[in-house]
Amino acid sequence: MRHTEQEEKCAHEAMALLPWYVNGTLGVEERRAVEDHLSTCALCPDELVALLKVQSALRRELADAPEPSAALWQNVKGRMAAPPAAADRSTATAASRQGRTAWAWISDLLSPALRPGWALAVLLFMSVQAVLIVGLLMKGPLQTGPEYHTLTGPTISGEPSGTRVRLRVAFVEQATEQAIRIVLEEVRATIVDGPSAAGFYLIDVPLLNGAGRSRDQVLRVLRGRSGVIRFTEVAGG
Amino acid sequence: MEAVRPSLETSEADEVLLARVASGDQAAFEKLFLRYQKRLFRYLLGAVRAEAIAEELVCETMTDVWRNARTFQGRSRVSTWIFGIASNKAKTALRRPQHQEADPELVLRLEDPNPGPADEIARQEVAGQVRAALEHLTPEHRQVVELTFMHGFSYQEIATIAGCPVNTVKTRMFHAKRRLREALGGIFSGRVP
Numbered sequence: 195m196r197h198t199e200q201e202e203k204c205a206h207e208a209m210a211l212l213p214w215y216v217n218g219t220l221g222v223e224e225r226r227a228v229e230d231h232l233s234t235c236a237l238c239p240d241e242l243v244a245l246l247k248v249q250s251a252l253r254r255e256l257a258d259a260p261e262p263s264a265a266l267w268q269n270v271k272g273r274m275a276a277p278p279a280a281a282d283r284s285t286a287t288a289a290s291r292q293g294r295t296a297w298a299w300i301s302d303l304l305s306p307a308l309r310p311g312w313a314l315a316v317l318l319f320m321s322v323q324a325v326l327i328v329g330l331l332m333k334g335p336l337q338t339g340p341e342y343h344t345l346t347g348p349t350i351s352g353e354p355s356g357t358r359v360r361l362r363v364a365f366v367e368q369a370t371e372q373a374i375r376i377v378l379e380e381v382r383a384t385i386v387d388g389p390s391a392a393g394f395y396l397i398d399v400p401l402l403n404g405a406g407r408s409r410d411q412v413l414r415v416l417r418g419r420s421g422v423i424r425f426t427e428v429a430g431g
Numbered sequence: 432m433e434a435v436r437p438s439l440e441t442s443e444a445d446e447v448l449l450a451r452v453a454s455g456d457q458a459a460f461e462k463l464f465l466r467y468q469k470r471l472f473r474y475l476l477g478a479v480r481a482e483a484i485a486e487e488l489v490c491e492t493m494t495d496v497w498r499n500a501r502t503f504q505g506r507s508r509v510s511t512w513i514f515g516i517a518s519n520k521a522k523t524a525l526r527r528p529q530h531q532e533a534d535p536e537l538v539l540r541l542e543d544p545n546p547g548p549a550d551e552i553a554r555q556e557v558a559g560q561v562r563a564a565l566e567h568l569t570p571e572h573r574q575v576v577e578l579t580f581m582h583g584f585s586y587q588e589i590a591t592i593a594g595c596p597v598n599t600v601k602t603r604m605f606h607a608k609r610r611l612r613e614a615l616g617g618i619f620s621g622r623v624p
Binding site: 210214248251253374 | 457460461464465468469470472473476481482483484485486487489490493494497554557558561562576577579580581582583584585586588601604605608611612615
């Protein structure tokens, strides 16, 4: 029997409640109604078994789901500047966000230990990005060559030491600035050059000896963030 | 409601923690964050389909929990309140023009690469079919299915989280089941283990 026919034949309210009978959230009366129906209906027991399998599969998927990045808690901590008692006087969090300066917004996103230097660097990075985007729109692609400038932090001269690695990365076009920043902070990366005409950036990342990850771990992390980074390779490798 | 709750049930402890958060207790907030970060991440990942955006939305959700803990009035479970905030964040994110709907490798990376004995392989086959079937659902239908079976919410709680009437939740589940039934014919007919 096709299930559309089953639905027509079994229009009992109990069938609509089966998913929540399966997850155990029905009240006593609803649960009894479903059980009464199951004892007389020839069709619903099959659906009950199927829904149990769906639930089992999804519960396992939750248990096996990837953990969010370790940097997540640090990001949240960085936004806890305003204590709840002070913040909840306003009727909406959104209202408190309106009218905040870009400086305050960026500063809130960073952990206190990193302020205010990183906030300045990020603000500078955003400003330069905006100028570059306008430039690209008005003048076409930038030329590659020796005209690169360091976008954040001091220029790193010469080849990186064994405690650092330089990577060439390209960001997903639709990735937000916030998402890019989260990924870069996760591996403590600093953008040192770019973008090239093809949209590549050069980033500098501290490795194990510099209290960071190994090169392979860094590559694995960045290549795992395919929603933000579409290409990663060791520069000059 | 006297329903049997799934093992994730931590309602009373959540309320205690949230009360401490409301008074500015950062340690309590960290406990609450650790308790919810994975569930929220998986839920938001299912909604926005991009890990970095899902992580950002977890941050935004928990920041709102920190800032607005005192506004929680106990009319629902803490988990319902938190998932409601997350649901609104996902809706906003999905409206952004730069949002990218699909991360095509995401489903593949969620696969367990180490299948074990035969029953484990069979379980994974079912899990793979369920996961693939979910991809055929609309975001609203997928939300109802995941909140029900993955996160163990009642239909009333899902209505609160999704911001829609209870009957809409049931209607969405009705259509979601029909799509699942089409995609999972073997499972629904009892022919697959």
